[in-house]
Amino acid sequence: MRRIPLLEKGGIITGCFSDYCTVRLRIPAGVVTPDQLAGVCEIAKRYGADTLHLTTRQTIEIPHIDPDQVPELVADLEQNNTPLGAERAEVVNITACPGTDRCKLAQIETIKLARAIDEKHFGKEMPCKIRIAIAGCPNSCVSSSLNEIGIVGVVTPIREPGTCTGCGTCVQYCHENAISIKNGTIRLNTDLCSHCGMCIFSCPFHIIQAEDPGYYITVGGRRGRHPKFGRDLVVLRGAENVLTVVDDIINWIYRQAWSGKLLTYQMDEIGFDELREKIIASLPEDCIIEWKKR
Numbered sequence: 001m002r003r004i005p006l007l008e009k010g011g012i013i014t015g016c017f018s019d020y021c022t023v024r025l026r027i028p029a030g031v032v033t034p035d036q037l038a039g040v041c042e043i044a045k046r047y048g049a050d051t052l053h054l055t056t057r058q059t060i061e062i063p064h065i066d067p068d069q070v071p072e073l074v075a076d077l078e079q080n081n082t083p084l085g086a087e088r089a090e091v092v093n094i095t096a097c098p099g100t101d102r103c104k105l106a107q108i109e110t111i112k113l114a115r116a117i118d119e120k121h122f123g124k125e126m127p128c129k130i131r132i133a134i135a136g137c138p139n140s141c142v143s144s145s146l147n148e149i150g151i152v153g154v155v156t157p158i159r160e161p162g163t164c165t166g167c168g169t170c171v172q173y174c175h176e177n178a179i180s181i182k183n184g185t186i187r188l189n190t191d192l193c194s195h196c197g198m199c200i201f202s203c204p205f206h207i208i209q210a211e212d213p214g215y216y217i218t219v220g221g222r223r224g225r226h227p228k229f230g231r232d233l234v235v236l237r238g239a240e241n242v243l244t245v246v247d248d249i250i251n252w253i254y255r256q257a258w259s260g261k262l263l264t265y266q267m268d269e270i271g272f273d274e275l276r277e278k279i280i281a282s283l284p285e286d287c288i289i290e291w292k293k294r
């Protein structure tokens, strides 16, 4: 195998064939401009790649690259503003659903948040691989809780004063049976509510309104051979508070975690409960949202 220093970088994958490698890109939330995408295609052709691979983490890989050409190719990718990615024990490509940019069910701006987290943390060398995924609502199209850090937009419905006609539209929209009609008006069962906000969109008379959207954060999930849900950390208001909490989680993992073991298998050992208590104590009280997860 020919070795060059860049091959030690996480975005360069040496697979089954020693004469070739695969180059993975950094594309937070999987969003590129048409010009960036055209640039990737042009670069791939220039270096002899006959295909591109769209990965499960919303990035692009250029396969079948001659290792000797990697430094030049990486420089071209940098110029194209689609730089080298990560895939080892690092913070890897941040994934996100479209969020409020395009989905009518979304409660939060996912792409902006993904870019902000990417800017602060992408590629950091860590004791174990850190995947971060952001979903705009509890439908969680990016399976957020199966990542080391998961973030989901949530909302709490509130019954506003006004005349509920008892039409039952919101009852039909609620997938959790959290709304019932008694004496011609609605009753919200907060124990059953999953905080999706469907009822808010559905009421033709705007009787159900939303509190400020929240960010539900989980830690320590994984997908793969033995999938595990992340553990509940906190539900809070304010994207700026989310960035602070993500900083705290990353620092905690960096300082406490062991290498060679997925985060999900060392959560107790490295003190997840203490982390949760510390984070909750450090946040302004009015930014924490209390609700029961379903």
Ligand code: SF4
Binding pocket: 097, 098, 099, 100, 103, 104, 105, 106, 107, 135, 136, 137, 138, 139, 140, 141, 142
């Ligand atoms: S997770 Fe929710 S907001 Fe995001 S794409 Fe899916 S339905 Fe839309």
Ligand code: SF4
Binding pocket: 155, 156, 157, 173, 174, 175, 176, 177, 178, 179, 188, 192, 193, 194, 195, 196, 197, 198, 199, 200
């Ligand atoms: S927010 Fe979702 S789960 Fe909660 S009551 Fe409304 S529709 Fe049902």
Ligand code: SF4
Binding pocket: 163, 164, 165, 166, 167, 168, 169, 170, 171, 186, 202, 203, 204, 205, 206, 207, 208
């Ligand atoms: S809250 Fe709105 S949608 Fe639900 S029953 Fe009343 S009027 Fe109909």
